[in-house]
Amino acid sequence: MSHVMNTYSRLPVAFTHGQGVWLWDAQGKRYLDALGGIAVNTLGHAHPKLVKTLAAQAGKLIHTSNIYQITEQENLADKLAAISGMDKVFFCNSGCEANEAAIKIARLYAKSKGVENPAIVVMEKAFHGRTLATLSATGSRKVHAGFEPLVSGFVRVPYDDLEAVRQVAQNNRNVVAVLVEPIQGEGGINLAHFEYLRGLRQICDEYQWLLMLDEIQCGLGRTGKWFYYQYAGFLPDVVTLAKGLAGGVPIGACLAKGAAAEAFKPGNHGSTFGGNPFACAAALTTLEVIEQEKLLDNAVKVGDFIRVALGAALANATGVVAIRAMGLMPRIEFDRPCAELTQRALDAGLLINVTADKVVRLLPALSMNRDEAQQLVDRLSILILDFLGQTAPAH
C-alpha cells in the first residue's frame, strides 16, 4: 500500500532517467515524451546547460531568504520584464500561487479605487489552480465539488464571448479585473480569438479594470512567441507564469505593470521559497537556452509540421473532429471520449495526455526536433486509427 495521498489516478509506470524528449523506465523501455511533464520540461530532460547550472548553483547557494537581496532573483526579474513588457515581478513556487498573487493584487487595486466588495470576471472551463481562491476562479464543477464554501468575488462568463463581458461591465460596479487564459489548457486547448483579447483590453481600459492573463501553460515560448498576448499586440496589466519557466525546478511568477505593479507593499504578500537563488538560476538558464537554441522558431516550425503531418495521416479518419496546433500546443479533438488513448500510448512507448474528455493534448519540450516529431506523428496516428477501428493506409 502506498503512503502517498490518493490525489492522482496514476499510470503504472515510473521513470528512472531521461534525455531530451526520451524517458526510460526501470525495465529499460524507452518512451517518447510528447507531454513534457505537462508543459514543464521546456528544454527536455537532462539538458547539459541546465544540469551544469543546477550543479554549480547548488554548490554555491540554494536558498537564503527574501529578507536579503537575491542577485539571481533581480536578474531574472530584469529578464522577464525585458521579454514581457511588464514592470515588476513577484516570485513564488507554482502556478496557483502566481494566480493567488494576481487575485490579491486585484483586491488591493479595488480598495485603492474605493471598491469595498470587489469582483473578478472569470471564464467557463477555466483552470487556475487548486488553492481555495484559484479553484474558485476555476470554471469546473469537478474542481469545486466538496470544497464549498468557495471564495466569493468571482463572476463567471462564457469564454471567448466579448458581449458577455460587456454585459457584466454595464451591470456590475464591483468588477475590478478580468482573469483569463489566452489559451485554455485544461479546458481542452481552446484558443481565444485575437479580436476577443483586444476587446478585453478595450473594456478593461474603459472601466479601469486590470487585464490579468494566466499564461502558465501557453506562455514562455510554447506558441512561438514568448507570450500569447504578443500575437494580439497589446500589453496586459498582470501575467502569471509557472510550469515551463525553470525547466522543471518549481517556480511561479506574477508579472505586473503600472498600478498593478505598485499594489503590494512590504507585509502584504510573501513566500519563503519564492525566488530563491536555485530556482532563479534555473529559470535564467532556461530562458537563455530558449534564445541560444532559437526554440521560439523551433516551436512554430515543429508545431506546424506536427499539425500538417497528423492532418495528412488522419485525413480519412472518421471520429476526428479537428486537428489544430498553435506552436507546440497541438490538440486533436474527437467526437467521442478518448481517455483510453493515454494507456494505449503508454503501452506503445508514447507519453500523451487527454483533457476535456475528448481532446488529446501534446505539450512536448520546445526542443523537440523534426525527426522526433515525425516519430510522434507515426506512432500517434497508428494508435488513433486503431482506436477508431480503422487501419492505416498502405504507404
Ligand SMILES: *Cc1c(COP(=O)(O)O)cnc(C)c1O
Ligand atoms: C497548471 C496551471 C495552473 C496551476 O499551476 P500549479 O503549478 O499546478 O499550481 C494554473 N493555470 C494554468 C493555465 C495551468 O495550466
